[in-house]
Amino acid sequence: MTAxxxxxxxxxxxxxxxxxxxxxxxxxxxxxxxxxxxxxxxIVGPSGSGKSTLMYLLGALDRPTGGTVAVDGEDTAAMDETLLASVRNRKIGFIFQFHYLMPEFTAEENVMMPVLKRGSPVREARERARGLLDELGLGDKLHRVPSRLSGGEQQRVAIARALANEPLVVLGDEPTGNLDTKNADRVFAVFERLAKEKRQTIVVVTHDPHMAARTARVVRIVDGRIVDDGPTREVLERMG
Ligand SMILES: Nc1ncnc2c1ncn2[C@@H]1O[C@H](COP(=O)(O)OP(=O)(O)OP(=O)(O)O)[C@@H](O)[C@H]1O
Ligand SMILES: [Mg+2]
Incomplete structure (x- = not known):
């Protein structure tokens, strides 16, 4: 890494x-x-402080009223909708609290789809999908369609799908909001691995201090402004 x-x-x-x-x-x-x-x-902060708004801007889903946002050096403020969509597709993986899996496809196929769209061979797409689903505790449910999965299982499939193309930036707005502790931990373990091994950038909004504690850096937002930003332990200590 260079400066x-x-x-x-x-x-x-x-x-x-x-x-x-x-x-x-x-x-x-x-x-x-x-x-x-x-x-x-x-990213932490009270309800209504602007966290989701910031995530939309970071993910090129929205454009700023003022100032700039750059994704991997590309300034999104000046882009038209086509260019914005291109940045999203090439660089960003989104995890929303509400996910839209394709109902007629299996878990595995849902995760393979974005990889195939990118032009990768079926075998590679399948390996990637199975690896991620396995890591998320769904190795025995690869061939189920969404209607035969629980809400939390569907959420994990959606997470695997967002990660499948190994995006430079992964953005999650309460990505583990409706998962139990064990599965939320699995998801965060995958995030940690991707940041460390693949140098992917992971940004998650969370209300849960236990989840925030697993990250390396916490940015705290109050009323549309950053009021604290630093190593996780220090920021959480200052929050009390
Ligand atoms: N279309 C809109 N018009 C006007 N105000 C809006 C609109 N959408 C959101 N807001 C306001 O913007 C503020 C920030 O909303 P945002 O969704 O970014 O908050 P948040 O930090 O994600 O909150 P939460 O933790 O509840 O998800 C809120 O006060 C909200 O009421
Ligand atoms: Mg929000």
């Missing part, structure tokens, strides 16, 4: 305003954030 390496994510003076007239609200009020390749980062 000059392009950050995976970088924002400068990021502002997001929603609504107008009396409804005008500054959701983000000048966020400066740099996240390097291989970092495993939690």
């Amino acid at each position: 000059a390496e392009t950050p995976a994510l970088e924002t400068r003076g990021l502002v997001r305003v929603l609504g107008d007239g009396e409804m005008r609200t500054e959701i983000l009020r000048g966020v400066d954030l740099t996240i390097r390749r291989g970092e495993f980062c939690a």
